[in-house]
Amino acid sequence: MHALSNRLTRRLAGFAMALALGAATPLALAEIHIGVILSTTGPAASLGIPEEQAIKLWPGEIAGEKVRFTILNDASDTTTATKNAQRLINEDKVDLVIGASVTPTSLAVVETAGNAQVPVISLAGGGAIVLPQDGPRKWAFKLSPTEPISINLVLDHLQKHGKGKSIATIGITTSYGEGFLKSFEAIAAQRGFKLVATEKYNQTDPSVTAQVLKIIAANPDAVYIFAAGTPGALPQIELAQRGYKGVVYQTQGVANNDFLRVGGKSLEGGYMTVAPVLVAEQLPESNPVKKAALDFVQRFEKTQGPGSRSLFAATAWDALLIVQQASREALKKGRPGTPEFRNALRDAIEGLRDFVGSEGVYTMTPSDHNGVDARSQVMVRIENGGWKLQP
Numbered sequence: 001m002h003a004l005s006n007r008l009t010r011r012l013a014g015f016a017m018a019l020a021l022g023a024a025t026p027l028a029l030a031e032i033h034i035g036v037i038l039s040t041t042g043p044a045a046s047l048g049i050p051e052e053q054a055i056k057l058w059p060g061e062i063a064g065e066k067v068r069f070t071i072l073n074d075a076s077d078t079t080t081a082t083k084n085a086q087r088l089i090n091e092d093k094v095d096l097v098i099g100a101s102v103t104p105t106s107l108a109v110v111e112t113a114g115n116a117q118v119p120v121i122s123l124a125g126g127g128a129i130v131l132p133q134d135g136p137r138k139w140a141f142k143l144s145p146t147e148p149i150s151i152n153l154v155l156d157h158l159q160k161h162g163k164g165k166s167i168a169t170i171g172i173t174t175s176y177g178e179g180f181l182k183s184f185e186a187i188a189a190q191r192g193f194k195l196v197a198t199e200k201y202n203q204t205d206p207s208v209t210a211q212v213l214k215i216i217a218a219n220p221d222a223v224y225i226f227a228a229g230t231p232g233a234l235p236q237i238e239l240a241q242r243g244y245k246g247v248v249y250q251t252q253g254v255a256n257n258d259f260l261r262v263g264g265k266s267l268e269g270g271y272m273t274v275a276p277v278l279v280a281e282q283l284p285e286s287n288p289v290k291k292a293a294l295d296f297v298q299r300f301e302k303t304q305g306p307g308s309r310s311l312f313a314a315t316a317w318d319a320l321l322i323v324q325q326a327s328r329e330a331l332k333k334g335r336p337g338t339p340e341f342r343n344a345l346r347d348a349i350e351g352l353r354d355f356v357g358s359e360g361v362y363t364m365t366p367s368d369h370n371g372v373d374a375r376s377q378v379m380v381r382i383e384n385g386g387w388k389l390q391p
Contacts, residue, residue, distance in 0.1 A: 031066040032327060032336045035088030037099030037109055038123075042076025043203045044229045046258035048101040050310035051123055054317045055098070057299055062320075063327035065336060070094065074105050081105035085112035095336050096345055098319045099123060101312070102228050102253075103176040106142070114139040117339070119346040121319040123312065125228075125253055126179045130369040141349055141369045143315050143322075143359065144252070145376040147183035150273040153377050154224060154249050155191055157271065157390070163247050164221020168197035170211055170235045171226030176253060180226035196220050203231045212238040221246050228253035233263035240266035247271065252377070256310050260385055273377045274387070275311040275359040282389040288361055288375060296358040311359065318357035322349060 036055055039048035052071060061067055070092050074081035081100050088094045089112065096119045100106045103126030110129055113120045114136020122129045125144035130137055158164065169184060171177030181198065188195055197218035199211035212235060215223060223246060225235050232254035239248060248270040255274045260267060276283055280293035296317050297309050326348035334340025352371065355362045360376030379390040 030336050031068050032062050032096075032323075033068045033070070033092065033094045034323065035085075035092060035094035035097045035099075036069055036071040037074050037081055037084045037088070037097060037105070038071065039076040039101040039105065040073040042074075043231055044076040044102045044105075046229050046256050047123075047253075047312040048073070048076075050256065050304075050308075050313035051099075051101060051316040053304060054300065054310075054313035055320070057303065057317070058320050062324045063331060065327070065331065074100055076102065076105065078104050078108040081108040082112055085109045089113060089116045089118050093337060094118065095342055096121070096323060098316065098323075102174070103129060103179065104174050107175060110140040111136050118342055119349060121322065121349070123315045123319065124176070125251070126176045127183070127370075128175055128179055133367055133369060137369070139346055141322075141364065141371075143318050143357070143362070143370070143372070145275075145360070145372050146370055147180050148187060149372070149374055149377050150251055151180070151184050151187050153273045153374070153379055154271075155188065155193060157249075157379050158193070158222060158247070159191075165192065166194045166196045166218075166220045167222045167224055168199070168215040168218055168220035169195065169224045169226060170199040170201065170208065170215060172203050172228065172231060173200045174203065174228075176228050177226040180251060184224065184226075201234070203227075203229070205231075205234070208235050208238050211235070212242055212244075215239070216242055216244055222249060223247070224249045226251060226253075230254070230258050230262045233259055233267065236263055236270060237266040249273075252311060255387075256312060257308070260382070264385075267382045268384075270382045271390070272380050272382070272387075274380050275314060275376060276378050277314040277358045278309065278311050279378065279380055279387050279389045280309075280358075283378075288356060289358060292356050293358045314358045318359050318362075321357055322352065322355065322362065325352065325355060 038051050072084040097113050098121050100109050103124045106122040106124040106129050120140045122142040129142045197215050201208045250272040252274040276289050277293040280297045283290040329348040330344035333344035350364050352364045360372040362371040364371040380387040
């Protein structure tokens with residue numbers, strides 16, 4: 001009888017321990033799982049590769065919790081981006097998605113993640129990623145500045161330095177290029193600038209000779225190129241070879257060392273609106289992002305080498321800084337891996353106020369899921385194969 005009682009006691013104790021371990025397991029295994037979708041191959045690889053390098057710099061924790069990254073390559077393809085998002089959400093059960101690298105793939109990710117009520121921080125530039133602010137886009141945020149911020153800085157520069165009033169544009173036939181063109185047409189007309197030619201090309205086109213000849217025939221004072229990645233060098237190379245003497249502007253969609261390498265001397269003297277981090281040391285002390293920008297540059301170049309800085313890498317870094325800040329609030333309302341945590345994470349990102357990153361100061365609202373202002377862009381000139389801050 002006594003032996004039976006001891007065996008029963010041991011079984012009950014083991015059962016109680018198993019229950020205790022089972023109850024503790026969700027807490028012990030809880031970790032913030034972030035899915036990352038980047039273009040590390042294809043036309044947008046010059047954006048995706050440094051973004052991945054920045055993600056891999058992050059330590060193993062966010063807001064005191066372990067963090068796990070699942071990084072997938074979309075090969076600059078929208079169909080692949082959609083499949084990646086479906087896998088991350090349905091199989092990996094991620095808490096948040098960072099990506100994609102460019103506007104077309106980001107739109108695909110936002111549609112999938114938003115419908116599943118998983119927050120997304122896009123690294124791309126197109127305004128369509130977060131507009132209109134309903135449906136799936138309620139769950140979408142982006143960090144790159146809006147088209148009007150960049151466009152107005154270009155027109156201000158033209159006006160300030162008396163470089164003329166007539167402008168031609170050439171852009172890639174994606175939602176990024178189309179978004180910039182649509183915004184530019186409206187803003188240029190409002191400000192009294194004359195659009196004398198509008199040309200387009202595909203990211204995979206081997207030549208833009210025909211388009212550039214039409215632009216030169218229109219004799220514009222300036223040419224504004226709307227492109228992303230190394231394909232953006234193609235029109236500027238062709239303009240230089242054809243002897244164009246006007247001013248050439250680019251968006252920050254091409255601002256990386258691969259663009260400088262591909263374009264070479266043909267890019268010299270061209271202007272570009274970029275995130276301040278690209279010229280962090282040249283910023284005045286009064287610039288609010290200088291400290292954060294220098295911190296990122298030092299971290300990134302310590303591992304990737306001097307001069308390796310990338311505003312695309314900095315965008316990924318800012319996304320992680322924002323996730324860290326938002327997670328502190330979200331963890332008060334739910335554990336990672338739960339709908340409550342994902343909802344709280346979305347709400348916390350939307351509630352950011354005056355948050356300083358390496359590329360700008362972010363203030364999100366229910367009607368603004370971009371959150372940056374004119375402080376997110378500066379004008380630079382390409383000089384001696386590098387970037388020179390302009391007054």
